[in-house]
């Protein structure tokens with residue numbers, strides 16, 4: 001099982017900034033994306049291949065901010081319901097198919113609000129490694 005925090009190996013790009021202005025995050029902070037449809041975060045991991053439970057830890061003080069998690073042209077929808085306020089964090093987990101070897105995982109906002117604040121991503125299982133982004 002691998003958890004990737006902001007600015008760690010495997011954390012690749014973000015449309016937004018890394019901040020720490022709400023409590024309850026893990027690591028050194030969290031990602032606050034731009035409030036725009038298509039605002040995204042990408043990660044890169046190296047796996048044996050198969051189905052993996054992918055958890056996104058997030059806070060959403062607004063209304064639901066759905067997003068598409070895509071890898072290898074397979075899309076999985078995350079609902080990202082409100083958590084009530086920006087300091088209350090929750091995990092949303094879905095099973096995602098990943099190919100053997102390196103996979104770029106992109107989380108892309110479906111609404112004009114952008115993504116919720118994102119603390120970390122966790123990919124469950126054995127043999128999951130962070131990959132170099134380049």
Ligand code: GCU
Pocket residue numbers: 022032033035062086113114115116117
């Ligand atoms: C507030 C909040 C931010 C959040 C933003 C948003 O400004 O402080 O942490 O990212 O709302 O609506 O996305």
Ligand code: CA
Pocket residue numbers: 032033034035114115116117
């Ligand atoms: Ca934001």
